[in-house]
Amino acid sequence: MDWRQRLEIETPEHVALDYELAGLGSRGLAAILDTVILTLFTLASVIALGLLVPVRGVVVEVLLVLLLFLTLWGYFTFFEAFRDGQTPGKRWMGIRVVHDTGHALTFGGAALRNLLRIADFVPPPYLIGGLMVALHPRAKRLGDLVAGTVVIRDQPQQALAATPAPEPEILGAPLLGDEEFALLKSFRERAVELRPPVRARLAAQVATRLADRLAPFEGEPEPALEELFRQESARRRGRFGAGRRLGADRFVAQKEARWSEFDRIARAVTARGLDALQARELPDFAARYREIAADLARARTYGAGPAAIARLERLVAAGHNALYRRERTTAGNVLRFLLRECPAAVVASWRYVALAAAVFILPGVAGYVVLRERPPLALEVLPDALLERAAAGAERTARGQGYFEAPPGERPLVASSIITNNVGVAFRCFAGGIFAGVGALVMLAFNGLMIGAASGHFANQGLLGYLWTFVAGHGVLELFAIWVAGAAGFLLGRALIAPGNLSRGDALVLSGRIGLRLVVAATLMLLVAGAIEGFISASGLPLSLRVAASAGSVVLLVVYLTTGLRTKDLGLRT
Numbered sequence: 001m002d003w004r005q006r007l008e009i010e011t012p013e014h015v016a017l018d019y020e021l022a023g024l025g026s027r028g029l030a031a032i033l034d035t036v037i038l039t040l041f042t043l044a045s046v047i048a049l050g051l052l053v054p055v056r057g058v059v060v061e062v063l064l065v066l067l068l069f070l071t072l073w074g075y076f077t078f079f080e081a082f083r084d085g086q087t088p089g090k091r092w093m094g095i096r097v098v099h100d101t102g103h104a105l106t107f108g109g110a111a112l113r114n115l116l117r118i119a120d121f122v123p124p125p126y127l128i129g130g131l132m133v134a135l136h137p138r139a140k141r142l143g144d145l146v147a148g149t150v151v152i153r154d155q156p157q158q159a160l161a162a163t164p165a166p167e168p169e170i171l172g173a174p175l176l177g178d179e180e181f182a183l184l185k186s187f188r189e190r191a192v193e194l195r196p197p198v199r200a201r202l203a204a205q206v207a208t209r210l211a212d213r214l215a216p217f218e219g220e221p222e223p224a225l226e227e228l229f230r231q232e233s234a235r236r237r238g239r240f241g242a243g244r245r246l247g248a249d250r251f252v253a254q255k256e257a258r259w260s261e262f263d264r265i266a267r268a269v270t271a272r273g274l275d276a277l278q279a280r281e282l283p284d285f286a287a288r289y290r291e292i293a294a295d296l297a298r299a300r301t302y303g304a305g306p307a308a309i310a311r312l313e314r315l316v317a318a319g320h321n322a323l324y325r326r327e328r329t330t331a332g333n334v335l336r337f338l339l340r341e342c343p344a345a346v347v348a349s350w351r352y353v354a355l356a357a358a359v360f361i362l363p364g365v366a367g368y369v370v371l372r373e374r375p376p377l378a379l380e381v382l383p384d385a386l387l388e389r390a391a392a393g394a395e396r397t398a399r400g401q402g403y404f405e406a407p408p409g410e411r412p413l414v415a416s417s418i419i420t421n422n423v424g425v426a427f428r429c430f431a432g433g434i435f436a437g438v439g440a441l442v443m444l445a446f447n448g449l450m451i452g453a454a455s456g457h458f459a460n461q462g463l464l465g466y467l468w469t470f471v472a473g474h475g476v477l478e479l480f481a482i483w484v485a486g487a488a489g490f491l492l493g494r495a496l497i498a499p500g501n502l503s504r505g506d507a508l509v510l511s512g513r514i515g516l517r518l519v520v521a522a523t524l525m526l527l528v529a530g531a532i533e534g535f536i537s538a539s540g541l542p543l544s545l546r547v548a549a550s551a552g553s554v555v556l557l558v559v560y561l562t563t564g565l566r567t568k569d570l571g572l573r574t
Contacts, residue, residue: 005139007150009102011320015293017102017313021139022095022151024130031126033089038075042068058409062416069420073427076117081110094154104321105149112512113143115519119431119439142434145505146492146512174235175213176228183209184229185249189305191222248304255295259315262288266318274322289319338520343564345517349487352494356486359444360479364452371456378457386454393463403470406538415534422478422526426485430492430519437493444486473546474533477553481525488515488522521560528553 005021049064079087085097085105097105097113120129120141129141138150176184187206191199200220207214207221210228217224233249265285268276277285296312346353371378378387389403396402406414425443432439458467468475491511499507536549 005137007100007138007152009100011102011293011316012324015296015316017317017320018309019098019102019150019152019313022093022153023139024133026093026095026153027133027139027151028126028130030087030089030093030095033092034076034087037088038071042071045071058413062412065413065416065420069424073114073424076114077107077110080105080114081107085110090151095151096154097149097151100148100150102317102320103324108513108516109147109149112516113141113147113149115427115516116141116143116146116431116434118428119143119434146434146508146515148505148509148512174232176210176232180210180213181232184225184232185305187225188229189307248299248302248308251299251302252304252308258288259292259295259311262292262315262319266315266322269318269322285319286323289316289323292316292319337517338524339560340563342517342521342524343560343562345514345564346484346487346521347561347564349491349514349518352487352490353483355490356440356444356483359441359486360448360483362448363445364448364455367449367452368456368459369452371453372459375457375460378453378460381453382450382457386457390458390461390463393458393461393466397463397466402540403467404538405540406534408539411535411538414538415531418533419527419530422481422530423523426482426519426522426526429482429485430488430515433486433489433492433515434496435493436496437490440486440489440493443489444482447482469543469546470537472543473537473549474529474553476550477525477529477532477557480557481522481529484518484522484525488518491515491518524560525557528556 005023007019007021009017009019011017045067046064049060049067052060076087080090080097083091086095090096097110099105099109117129120126120132120143122128129143132141132145133139138144140150144150174181183206187202191202194202199222203220203222203225206225210225214221214224214228265277265288269285274282274285292312292315296309296316299308299312371381393403425447429440429443432443455464455467458464491514492508495507495511496504502510532549532553536546
């Protein structure tokens with residue numbers, strides 16, 4: 001029995017493409033290889049930049065913080081989006097990520113499936129992700145469910161029939177009967193999938209069956225069988241073997257040159273898109289693709305071998321992806337995505353944003369009330385850093401100092417650290433929504449509770465204004481951004497609990513596409529909020545300027561959301 005999982009996709013030409021799905025073993029090994037590469041790169045970066053810190057100081061420290069964040073969150077997304085669905089580990093294992101439709105992976109799909117990677121990692125190490133791959137009918141982890149992707153095995157680029165063979169006229173008439181040649185051909189095609197001990201035993205059995213046809217050999221029989229196949233294939237292509245060729249073999253021999261030419265063109269188109277072709281070459285490429293699709297159907301009808309079928313499927317898939325791929329990403333598309341589609345998604349999801357705000361604010365109010373009534377509870381629930389800041393608040397206020405002030409030279413490092421931390425929280429809040437929305441709910445409620453409890457403790461010390469004058473400059477954007485990220489998580493949760501008229505799979509994919517836009521919008525807000533916190537809130541500027549920064553951030557937020565309000569179509573492209 002064949003226990004391998006497969007995915008069949010029908011092209012618009014009504015030709016089925018049969019993909020073999022990658023299993024837990026190959027994906028696990030690829031993940032281990034990528035983790036090793038990621039770890040080594042991170043260590044090398046830390047060492048290299050660490051050596052430069054004494055020379056360049058805070059600039060290098062900022063670069064190190066940003067590099068570590070981008071490496072941790074961007075390694076898989078970058079390689080999968082720009083290297084045809086393959087990280088170095090996946091390329092080594094011969095697997096790649098594609099969309100459920102068979103199309104090449106897009107940047108949006110790569111970003112979605114890897115934002116959910118942290119959910120697959122819980123509890124470590126990748127227990128949930130591993131179980132999903134092992135048990136799901138299409139070997140999907142949580143990220144694949146949301147992104148609408150699958151991981152497939154790469155088939156050999158070249159068919160086995162393309163092995164060079166001697167001149168047929170020199171060899172003469174075929175020596176093997178049709179059944180004997182079919183046996184030899186079947187062994188050769190199966191051998192590539194067998195473990196060495198099994199392949200050796202099967203080769204010995206075939207060699208015994210064809211002993212009178214084999215030339216004398218020493219050692220293993222497989223090389224002799226390979227040479228016999230090459231010569232017999234050549235004989236059957238010659239004029240003396242015209243009546244002895246199998247239909248499928250004759251078809252493969254006739255089409256080999258056309259397939260090789262299309263393979264060459266398809267490789268160029270895959271690398272550079274249809275721009276690799278001149279205008280006059282486009283109709284020819286489309287015609288060749290239709291011809292290859294028809295050849296695949298005929299090869300299946302004739303009973304061609306697995307290697308020839310695999311090669312044709314790869315060629316059809318390459319042509320299909322080239323002709324039906326989404327439009328190329330341009331600067332205009334990126335700006336439309338950031339400045340129109342993302343705010344439009346926020347406006348369209350206002351109910352979820354309001355729900356996230358309520359989940360954040362209500363525990364915050366409760367935390368404030370409880371700490372006001374039970375001040376000793378602060379020692380049990382608040383971190384030591386907050387307790388120390390509250391204890392030093394009166395003395396700092398007497399000296400005219402604020403809640404936190406960083407030296408001018410350290411403010412870029414403070415800003416970058418705040419930005420990376422808060423963006424990471426937004427990512428985790430979104431990913432936590434895959435657990436029926438519970439993960440997003442817990443993160444929002446916990447953060448709201450902690451802010452409320454901290455406010456209650458500072459109020460007990462008579463320092464509530466001392467705390468919130470620091471928050472005033474960046475708080476509006478920062479809090480709203482976290483609510484937007486929570487809304488993205490709630491979208492995923494609703495798709496699981498109440499998908500409506502859609503299947504849960506389709507609802508997850510649609511919610512993931514909208515959620516991605518919400519997360520990107522939240523990230524943009526957190527970039528601005530982090531810059532304000534690092535350079536304005538953490539400075540000694542007067543309160544009036546901090547309030548002005550807060551007012552400016554509110555105006556910026558309103559303008560940003562207004563552009564989304566004017567955008568009728570979300571343009572759900574990923």
